[in-house]
Amino acid sequence: MEDNFKLEIISPEKIIFSDDAKMVTIPSYEGDMSILKNHISTITFLRPGIIKVQKEEENFQEFFVQDGTVEFFKDNLVILSASAVNKKNLSKEFLDYLNKDTKDKLTRTNITDHDRYILNHKLDVLQSLTI
């Protein structure tokens, strides 16, 4: 238990997850990033993807997020996201809806390159999920 640190995943409506974790992999702004105990204090963004929470080897939970903010400070990891869902609770309808919504947004002409990059990435993540 010495290698564990505290993790909280919070949405505006409630605390989704609050427990100790050994390793947390987050889809950070510039690529996936794993956090262990004694990581440097950091603040970053999430892009669409999967948060993987590992308490022990071979024992993990996964959460799907579309966006969010991450703060790691003194062995406390806080993930603020309005869209975090436990992967087990994802429904096919919801994913289909997201898929369609993302594709719709991509066809718009007034989006920036950065938005396009995020949307494309989201589409990739969604497709890897539905399979």
Next chain:
Amino acid sequence: MPSLDDLKKRIKSVKSTQKITKAMKMVAAAKLRRAQENAEKGRPFSEKMNNIILNLSNSVSDKDNASKFLVGTGKNDVHLCVVITADRGLCGGFNTNICRKAKNYFEKILKEGKTLKIFTVGSKGYDQLKRVYGSYIIEKVNFKSYKKITYKEAEQIGEKIIKLFNESQFDACKIFYNKFKNVITQIPQEQQIIPIENQKKKEEKTSDNFYEFEPEENEILEDLLPRNISTQIFKAFLENAASEQGSRMTAMDSATRNAGDLVEKLTITYNRSRQAAITKELIEIISGAESL
């Protein structure tokens, strides 16, 4: 003196009113518990968000190029006031308290010769403000048809505010709502959301710590601050919802008690006048018999 029949009708109507207020109290009590839970669950998010922003804004060195949401537009002429009230009445001084607080602020703004713009959320606030300040109201929203207000609705309002800000429609923005302290006390609040208020100094200790930012501080702030607006508005919604039910519960409780008092008083009057009528009849019979 009203007739016996009138009194009877009066008592009956007060009693049925009492039944209604009692039922409303029960409903409010049940809803209050849920709303209170929601408000408490929602607090960590906005607090953590505030903390992050505080840490970030303290480490921004280049204040000149910082986000407009943080430092303002440099002017202080046009004020946008977002007044968040309930959609339903019969909840004591809940709506009036928010409006009074807002009106005081409006007067101050107008006295200083600044431009005032009002954005009302919830129909009761609009009803109360439209008579005097109607010409200042630029937007109104209500959620009458919604059963439950979620983060999505707060986000919509936030987006509207951000759009207005990006169009340079205003320089500073305040929100007015009721903070839920406990069932009988709700405190009307004004909170500045653009530019972000400099918060409590005691947190400053944490700001000495070194953070690694990915991407740059300014970029994070640029994205985070607009999001924070929706968060703050959602927090106001949750606090308001709990306050509304609490306020309604106390209002309906005292209404039920008042109705009980009134029924008691009316029953006494009714019994007295009934007795008086009987006595009067008896006297008439006796004095009629005596005169024979």
